Each structure stands twice: as C-alpha cells, then as structure tokens.
Amino acid sequence: MKLLLRTALLAALGVAGIYADVTFQEKTKITGGSLMEVLQKIVNNPNLPPAVGSQMKHTLEDQNFDVYIMGNRMARIGPHQSSIYDLDAGTLTTINHDNQTYAVMTFDELSQRMQQMQQRLGKAQADLQFDAKVDKTGESRKIDGETANETVITLRAKQANNGQDQMVVSTHTWLVPMNAPRQEARNFQKRMGEKAAAAFMGGAAPLMGFASSGLSAVMREMSRLDGGYPALSTTSLTGSLGPGNPLTALAAMSGAGGSTGPNAPLLTTESSFHNFVQGVADPAKFAIPAGYKALKLPASAP
Numbered sequence: 001m002k003l004l005l006r007t008a009l010l011a012a013l014g015v016a017g018i019y020a021d022v023t024f025q026e027k028t029k030i031t032g033g034s035l036m037e038v039l040q041k042i043v044n045n046p047n048l049p050p051a052v053g054s055q056m057k058h059t060l061e062d063q064n065f066d067v068y069i070m071g072n073r074m075a076r077i078g079p080h081q082s083s084i085y086d087l088d089a090g091t092l093t094t095i096n097h098d099n100q101t102y103a104v105m106t107f108d109e110l111s112q113r114m115q116q117m118q119q120r121l122g123k124a125q126a127d128l129q130f131d132a133k134v135d136k137t138g139e140s141r142k143i144d145g146e147t148a149n150e151t152v153i154t155l156r157a158k159q160a161n162n163g164q165d166q167m168v169v170s171t172h173t174w175l176v177p178m179n180a181p182r183q184e185a186r187n188f189q190k191r192m193g194e195k196a197a198a199a200f201m202g203g204a205a206p207l208m209g210f211a212s213s214g215l216s217a218v219m220r221e222m223s224r225l226d227g228g229y230p231a232l233s234t235t236s237l238t239g240s241l242g243p244g245n246p247l248t249a250l251a252a253m254s255g256a257g258g259s260t261g262p263n264a265p266l267l268t269t270e271s272s273f274h275n276f277v278q279g280v281a282d283p284a285k286f287a288i289p290a291g292y293k294a295l296k297l298p299a300s301a302p
C-alpha cells in the first residue's frame with residue numbers, strides 16, 4: 001500500500017512538473033509607416049465611441065508587459081490592459097484596468113470574430129495565399145551582453161487568382177542562445193499556436209484587421225525558429241493602398257484615400273523580450289482583480 005501511495009504521489013508530482021514556470025518582460029511598439037497615420041485618424045475620429053477610441057489609442061502607444069507562464073496558462077500584465085491565456089480551458093480573458101472590467105472569449109469565438117472582421121474590411125482578403133521564407137543572414141550583434149544572430153522572415157500575401165503580391169511582411173529577428181526559461185516560453189508559444197493561431201495577436205488583432213493575418217503568420221514562424229530565442233524583432237509591412245487591396249477599406253474608414261508605392265512601409269513595429277527567469281510564478285497574476293466587473297460580449301453573427 002505504501003509503495004502504491006508513493007508511486008501515485010511521484011506520478012502526480014511528475015505531471016505537475018512537466019512545465020516549469022517562467023517570467024519575463026515584453027516590449028512592443030509601432031515605430032512608423034503610412035498606416036500609422038491612418039490609424040491615428042481613426043482614433044481621433046469624433047464619431048468613434050470614447051471607450052473604443054481610448055482602447056485603440058493605448059494600442060498605438062508603446063506597450064510594456066510583464067509575462068508570467070504557469071503550466072498551460074500565460075498572463076501578460078500591462079498598465080492599461082492585461083490578457084490571460086488558458087490553453088486547457090481554451091479561453092482568452094482580456095482585462096481592462098482603466099474601466100475595471102474583463103471579458104472572457106473562447107478561442108473558437110475569437111477566431112470567428114477575426115474572420116468576420118476581415119470579411120467586413122474587404123472580401124479580397126479571403127482569396128489570399130501566404131508564402132513564408134526564412135533566411136539566416138550570418139550577421140550578428142550584441143544584445144544585453146549576448147551574441148544574437150539575425151534571421152529574416154519574409155511573408156508574402158498573394159492574390160490566389162493572379163499570384164500578385166498584396167502585402168509583404170518582412171521581419172528581422174535577432175536570436176540569442178536558448179536557455180531553460182526561454183525554452184519553456186518557446187514551448188508554450190508552440191502549444192498556443194496549435195490551440196489558437198488567432199490568440200497570437202491578442203488585443204491588437206481587432207485594430208490591425210486584415211494586417212493581423214500576416215503578422216500572426218509571422219509570429220507563428222518565429223515560434224518555430226531554431227537556433228535561439230528572438231530577443232529583438234523589427235517588422236515592416238508593405239503593400240499598396242490601391243484598388244483590390246483590402247487595406248484600402250481600412251484607409252477609407254478614416255477618409256484617407258489614394259495609394260502608396262509597393263515598397264513604402266505601411267506599418268513598422270519593434271518587439272523585444274528581456275529578463276527571463278525560471279521559477280514559481282505568482283498565481284495571483286492569473287486572477288481577475290477584486291471589484292472588476294464581467295462584460296458580456298455580444299454574440300457573433302452566424
């Protein structure tokens with residue numbers, strides 16, 4: 001009996017210890033591009049509901065998050081908005097600290113809403129095919145005292161009927177040597193990518209609309225990179241705001257017409273990840289703050 005109990009206890013401890021807890025800091029920011037001006041016009045539109053305008057404005061600001069991974073959960077804690085991803089429950093909980101509210105959405109619901117939004121932004125996006133290419137440049141640099149090697153991910157969104165480029169996403173990412181906490185973070189990202197690709201974009205997906213499809217695909221490619229963990233990544237999204245491009249619909253929302261050159265950046269972003277520590281994460285980071293009220297999201301259209 002004692003042997004059975006000890007075996008059961010060791011088995012339970014083994015299951016609990018499959019995933020190690022990790023904490024780190026994430027910084028992201030939009031650095032430029034003509035689409036940035038379009039988004040700013042949308043944010044400043046007086047007809048935009050104040051709550052929506054405030055959330056979009058925070059999305060355009062530099063973002064700083066403390067990230068906690070515990071088993072199959074990840075919490076990204078920010079000053080205005082936090083997100084809790086639960087892979088076992090299949091949910092994304094978004095917490096608005098300004099309004100002291102929170103909303104829970106399943107991964108299936110999130111995927112459905114993204115598809116509906118992209119359809120509203122332009123029918124053409126449904127006919128796109130994404131091709132990704134990964135190149136190691138051989139370039140290196142020092143980041144936080146570690147040697148980082150450069151890899152370039154180029155993602156092309158082509159029109160299915162004619163093969164023409166509609167959007168190109170180019171990401172220069174600098175990989176630092178993999179260690180235990182970075183590996184745990186990478187493993188979680190892979191599991192999340194398998195569970196819900198839409199969850200990669202988190203709160204930015206509603207703002208980026210069509211562009212989020214390309215950015216999400218790039219992030220999935222980054223989660224598969226071998227040879228290190230991305231310490232710093234710069235992403236440039238290029239395309240043309242001409243006829244037939246679904247990005248044109250986004251520009252029209254703000255009254256900004258016309259088109260841009262095919263090589264002019266529509267959006268440039270930068271992301272960095274620092275201070276990886278493996279250890280017991282604080283369970284309180286995965287809880288809804290006291291006094292916050294639940295929001296009931298409207299049902300998505302069939």
